[in-house]
Amino acid sequence: MEINIQLKSLADKINQLKNKIETEESAKHAFVLPFIHILGYDAFNPLEVVPEFTADLGLKKGEKVDYAIFQNGEPILIVECKGWKEKLTVHNSQLFRYFHVTKTRFALLTNGISYQFFTDLDAQNKMDEKPFLEFDITNLKENTINEITKFHKSNFNVDNIVNNASSLKYIKEIKKQINDELENPSNEFTKLFANKVYTGRLTEKVVDEFKDLVQKSVSQYINEKINDRLNAALTKETIKQQDEAVLIVEDENKVNTTEEELEAYRIVVAILRRKLPTSRIVHRDTQSYFGILLDDNNRKPLCRLHLNGGKKYISLFNDNKTESKTAITSIDEIYQFEKELLDTVDAYEGTIQV
Template sequence: MEINIQLKSLADKINQLKSKIETEESTKHAFVLPFIHVLGYDAFNPLEVVPEFTADLGLKKGEKVDYAIFQNGEPIIIVECKSWKEKLTIHNSQLFRYFHVTKTRFALLTNGIHYQFFTDLDAQNKMDEKPFLEFDITNLKENTINEITKFHKSNFNVDNIVSNASSLKYIKEIKKQINNELENPSNDFTKFFANKVYTGRLTEKVVDEFKDLVQKSLNQFISEKINDRLNAALTKETIKQQDEETVTIEDENKIITTEEELDGFRIVVAVLRRKIPISRIVHRDTQSYFGILLDDNNRKPLCRLHLNGSKKYISLFNDNKNETKLPISSIDDIYQFEKELLDTVDLYEAQVQV
């Protein structure tokens, strides 16, 4: 199962169960361990996932983190869990103390719903205070799923993740700043735009007036961009549908029903009218063959005539609807297959009765 489907399934489970989960221990078992499983690690294999992981911390003994994920005998991720009802705070976290005494480059702080991944970008072998990857598992975006996938057992590569972590960290912080400016433009942000369009002196009163203008301009710009993208997508879909309809029309225009095919149809009608009304026998011409159907139903082919090539054929159908293509010298040879045509009608009629 693809990881995005597994994450969606886990998110649905969390939304259904969280009201019934009361403790940190229940959070671990119901939410965190399934997430570790999604990453491809076996929580019941002590060579891959070690609960209550202990490391020597100088004079301080016996402190533990909730889990350590191992690869090739070394811890690659240490995990600290909280109850899903608790907010995550990195202060006083045991992850800080464990990080520098293990060979791991990644630490995970989670309450089973919110996840924060840390590494040592600011100082080597010292865990950063800010996570480089942070998400709510019940509200995942596609780009976040792509980052989670890098921690999967089959993809895990320390150098690749660390090299990308710096970009993720700064992108996350920049997005926060953009959001802050959209909600409440700062003086510097406002002055940047005001200087471009206002020719007078930027007094405090003018800057305050421009804050509202800048905020409205940004919101309108974003809305217009979204609408443009939606309209472009709708236009593209409309053009695609029109192209498909045009191709269909062009294909239909290429079909020319010949007088010989109509004569062949009349012969089939003459054979079958003794058993069924003429109104039930219908022809449909295609580029490949001239089809004759019972009740205008594609699932009830009576026969097919192939008359446009250098050699002529008639296709007949057995009780399994398998097609047999037989050569004919002219449409008059259709009379030779009277029994087969009548048997085909009997077959369809018997199916209706059953």
């Protein structure tokens, strides 16, 4: 089973059970050990997972960390657990004390829901105060799952993780700074934009006024980008559905191409041949309509003709491939749509930005 599916299954289990879990020990067994298992380690093999791991610390004897994960006889990750309702803090944590007396480069502090991974980026063999990887297992994003995968038994490589940890640490801090600036723009952030658009002197009053403008501008910009992506996705899905409808296998016995349809096709060819060779203008008859395509490509409809019903229609396509249907009394009226047909060709050929 892929690790992302296993993590999702564990998250579902946590959401179902957490209100029934009262003790730290229960959280270990219900939440933390399954996570260790997902990483590929056997919690019942004392050569891989050692519970209540003890290392003598000078005059301090008998202090224990909840788990140590071993590879090739050496600890590679020490784990300290808390109750799931407890907030995580590294202060007074055994992790700090154990980190420098073992050969491990990684420490994990967790309450079974929140996970914090530490290493020694700031000072060699001394655990950093801030985690380089932090997540809520019930709300995982794809990039976080990729980082968790690096701790899997089959992938574990100390150098690769440590080298990447520095980037993760700074990306996390930068994202926090971005969030802080978006919520409450600083003078420096405000001046960065105000200097480019305001020609007067940036007094304290002007900067204060621009803080609100900058915040609104950034918020509107982000919302517009999100809406653009949503609209693009919806348009793509609509086109896909149209294409799938066209690809339905037609019962050839029920498709009857009439002379009127062929005559209409010749009119369309006559209009478009000033921009296209006739070999690229292809007709395809269906039960629902008579289609005319560019390069025999269902994704490039030039027009569709509905001539066999009680009323006649022509369907045209704009540069967003949105179909519009117009009634006609005879195929001679197709000449009236010369501009729309030529514009459709320009859109497909890149003359107009699609």
